Amino acid sequence: VDDHVTDTLAAGAQLCHDDTVRFTVANSRESIEWLVSQGVEFSRYPDEEGFHLTREGGHSHRRIIHAADATGRAVSEALTNQALKRDSIEIFQQHVAVDLVVRGGRCHGAYVLDRKAGHVRLFRAKFVVLASGGASKAYLYTSNPDGASGDGIAMAWRAGCRVANMEFNQFHPTCLYHPQAKSFLVTEAIRGEGGRLLSSTGERFMQRYDERGELAPRDIVARAIDHEMKRLGSDCVYLDISHKSADFLLHHFPTVKARCLELGIDITREPIPVVPAAHYTCGGVMVDHRGKTDLDGLFAIGETSFTGLHGANRMASNSLLECIVFGRSAADAIAERIAEPQAELRIPDWDESQVTDSDEDVVISHNWDELRRFMWDYVGIVRTNKRLQRALHRVELLQQEIREYYSNYKVSNDLIELRNLAMVAELIIRSAMQRKESRGLHYTLDYPETLPEALDTILDPGHRGGDKT
Template identity: 45%
Template structure:
């Protein structure tokens, strides 16, 4: 089957939905979701979206906080433009029906999180991402210019390579013509030709055994771009959220929002001692890389499995009102956060690197744009400031469509693109080959390429991964295409990039800590 569209948007989180809504003003849109519309990182985002909306705050202060958190590696021009562009886009979310918590005065009730010098986090209870996503989905579903493909998996971007031409990495003339897409329910592959393709397929938390990301976060957009010879950068900067709920066997790990520490929660060792002051003068509100390393060090030193996040000294009524979902989740495990300390441990949370884009969201491949966690804009540098991720996805989604819309009328559909060819393949006889390889990759990354690294461990990770890569590529060539096999392949590609970039950076900075 072959389909044509003006805009192909791959991913249904905040960035993808925003792209689809805005692009629908300029042409026909196909919006691709690997699972259902609710299966993405945006839905899991608890804390909120950072933006300057208070007279007590300033753009300069938000810029400064972002640069400090990014360990000086953020692009200041990008940071300044994103921060100053935020307010009108926030207003658009509100106009589309997003509800942010307000005070009795009518002003926004702004929260504070690690690394922020001011209260600037707009939020809705402790499920801000879900609330934003709800409003955007309602807008998408009533838009006749958007065709929604749920449970469709983008396998590969279509470039000159698929027409028999040699495509070299970083080549300026590489073009994207759409994507080969697997209909997961039917099991067949469709060719979707697009004048403009937009990646918003999220992160890659499932590189690791313990992650706050949904199981769908397998780095698909990053891997597809890498295979298409596009530029991918800064993959060594993997952010581990300091406080996921310690509950062995639960996957994904339940996130205990950074806003809980912003509200006054205190990190303690299992014997009740505070420890963050030993690592940073900002204590529990230090940036995530510092807090995650501190917890990791305390756990390794003590031999314990977790530390405590203590909220028992806080006003119980206000605590529950602000964090109803966290309260409910913990109660299900017989933990009353108003009285009992919460067991927490770091978990893979966010990829700061990704597909390299410019200020217009353009990748190094013509007619291919990217936004959200898939992309590397330069905003986060070596460490993302809390609640800047939703902001980045929102702003760059708008900028990408603004630029693409100016050129859409000059782009023609590419003729001569071959359909997907799976002749000679067969259904896998043993799915255990795929599931076991996935577990092995996750174990390799967790043990050797985690919060603290060394050259010896990185080399061992590469050697182990190389074997699994070769086994998987052989299986891919022989086997009928499937979502689990494609996800494994993507995870291996992204794991390789993280290891490669980590090995190349010889000095510790931000999230990359090497000893």
């Protein structure tokens, strides 16, 4: 436990909350045992005597339980299957939340678009949990699925919740670089098992940037790759694991091996072309150790939330752990209060009487593309004051267009996501402008030094500025 805490604090560039780190790590074993009991098939040693543990960037030794190279999928599929078995759980597919319902300082549910019917419905709830992921789709290149558009963060902000540390966007160093490989992540475990990063000239370069080489934290590796690509004018770098046996690669990295083969890349014989891509939102909606936000009745879990665990840079695999630890903690908090009586409030249905169907959906796709491009160019791996000012000006103009569009036309899935993504992009930009230093994932040429005191950036919807605390 102590070693895991120490590694996390080091990776987070002195900005992690010590109490949150210890709370998460102390509850890790119990949470993982719970996952095993729910049917998650983690990888074991061939003799079946124990689970295989791997090592990733920032970790001092092997401690990461995994399911080959698709751990997230294994966890989500097992828990989805468990949810589907429960008669007490009702699942609504093809629904997307529009906004939270807030009355009297409490969350009472949400307005939700039924995408098939094309109408917005009112969902009442004693308690609401936001677990909608991060906002990496704000960037042109990302490892995330299309749904990672910051919806939960934007809805909580509009409902009056504070957000923190939105400037810390983790860029995963190794996404597959191929025109047909949309958002395919090449797992960090490859570097943990001896994978070597090579420049376009075939030379190893990580030792020039950090003595830990390929096992340095992700922010250092991503910046090194970014610098090498710009220095040499290359489109990508290469990750080479071909010195390992074919059997080893098939056993440890079957998903990566299969996907690369589909694209004509044999990882047993040649290196994998990779580029950095937006991967993880370290900031989010401020919560306590039970996942509770500033708004009574509203919880936020996982990448939507800001717990203080990740600091200025998330250490590999701590995100899945955070989801389970805080998810269970929030469930306990809700269970304790679920029987409390609530006053019956009259909440109006969604009013569509003043809007029409849009005949200009092309505007949404153009704005979406513009947003992601200027965020990549101006608010990416390396930042400057001038780039951030340009980005803020662009996002403010974009939001004016979105507000006008939102007021006049019926909501759609694309419009909801664009509205939320633009809101979260503004939060990222404003947070980055508040931080007058380089720390962890936030690197700016105008303030290259790290300040002696580590402070969070907190934005409060009560006033549009920010403060450090």
